[in-house]
Amino acid sequence: MDKVKAFLNSVKDLPAFPKSAIEFMKLSKDPKTSLNDIGKFISKDTTLSTKILKLANSPFYNRGREIKSINQAVVLLGLDIIKGIVLSLSIIRMFPLRVGGREFDRTLFWDHSVASAFIARKLSKEFSLWDPEEAYTAALIHDIGKLLYNQFFPDDYTRVVKRALSENKRYIEIEKEEFGYTHAEFGFKIAEKWNLPIELKEAIRYHHKLEEEAKNKLLVAIVGFSNIFSKQIGYNFPWEFEPLVLSENVFWQEMVKHNPKLKNIDEAFFTFEMREMKEKIEALIKESLEG
Ligand SMILES: [Fe+2]
Numbered sequence: 001m002d003k004v005k006a007f008l009n010s011v012k013d014l015p016a017f018p019k020s021a022i023e024f025m026k027l028s029k030d031p032k033t034s035l036n037d038i039g040k041f042i043s044k045d046t047t048l049s050t051k052i053l054k055l056a057n058s059p060f061y062n063r064g065r066e067i068k069s070i071n072q073a074v075v076l077l078g079l080d081i082i083k084g085i086v087l088s089l090s091i092i093r094m095f096p097l098r099v100g101g102r103e104f105d106r107t108l109f110w111d112h113s114v115a116s117a118f119i120a121r122k123l124s125k126e127f128s129l130w131d132p133e134e135a136y137t138a139a140l141i142h143d144i145g146k147l148l149y150n151q152f153f154p155d156d157y158t159r160v161v162k163r164a165l166s167e168n169k170r171y172i173e174i175e176k177e178e179f180g181y182t183h184a185e186f187g188f189k190i191a192e193k194w195n196l197p198i199e200l201k202e203a204i205r206y207h208h209k210l211e212e213e214a215k216n217k218l219l220v221a222i223v224g225f226s227n228i229f230s231k232q233i234g235y236n237f238p239w240e241f242e243p244l245v246l247s248e249n250v251f252w253q254e255m256v257k258h259n260p261k262l263k264n265i266d267e268a269f270f271t272f273e274m275r276e277m278k279e280k281i282e283a284l285i286k287e288s289l290e291g
């Protein structure tokens with residue numbers, strides 16, 4: 001427990017939150033940003049450009065003609081997809097694969113995060129709940145505390161996972177016992193050090209427990225719901241599956257308060273959407289994690 005406190009007090013080893021991701025978030029939030037501006041931003045970064053062209057030409061994103069330039073990729077893939085790709089690539093490649101606890105599969109970790117991000121954006125956009133890109137980003141990084149636990153405390157983390165698999169106790173309660181903080185609390189503390197915007201900090205902090213004090217309750221609800229929903233479709237670690245009952249889910253209720261139309265849809269709505277997204281998500285993670 002004291003180890004984690006000491007880590008938080010020094011954090012000399014803490015990886016920086018990618019500057020390019022922060023810059024891109026600002027750019028994509030600005031209504032004056034044109035497709036051309038996005039293209040220019042991507043072209044500044046060679047690795048990013050190469051990865052985007054590779055994805056844009058992969059069968060999961062492209063069934064038509066060959067895409068030869070970033071501008072073409074932006075136009076043909078559309079702003080939503082391109083924004084998601086740039087953000088995911090900028091963040092995921094800053095936390096590359098490293099040998100941590102054996103139980104922690106980073107591909108699965110990012111599959112879960114990106115799946116949650118796709119769902120969060122879809123909900124935000126379709127039901128006019130929140131800025132879709134901000135919801136995407138918040139969901140993408142909601143579990144960052146878990147990744148950092150695994151990276152900096154691999155042995156302790158392995159113990160947490162083993163306990164979660166063998167004991168009849170919730171995974172986050174075991175985290176709290178072993179580390180003093182859940183991954184949500186730990187992630188929040190790191191996000192404070194990174195000076196992330198309040199919306200993102202709150203989504204990280206409250207995604208397992210919606211608290212009254214949250215100023216961005218609706219965003220927290222979108223992220224909290226997307227987290228659980230992505231687990232329903234298989235993007236989850238075996239030790240932390242949570243069943244979803246829409247009518248009893250507080251995150252769901254919070255979203256319905258803001259848009260009652262949500263009541264008319266059911267799980268099949270999302271499941272269908274996610275089937276379409278599955279290959280795109282998996283190709284994106286593969287490309288992000290490759291050297
Ligand atoms: Fe979580």
Ligand SMILES: [Fe+2]
Pocket residue numbers: 112142143227
């Ligand atoms: Fe999660």
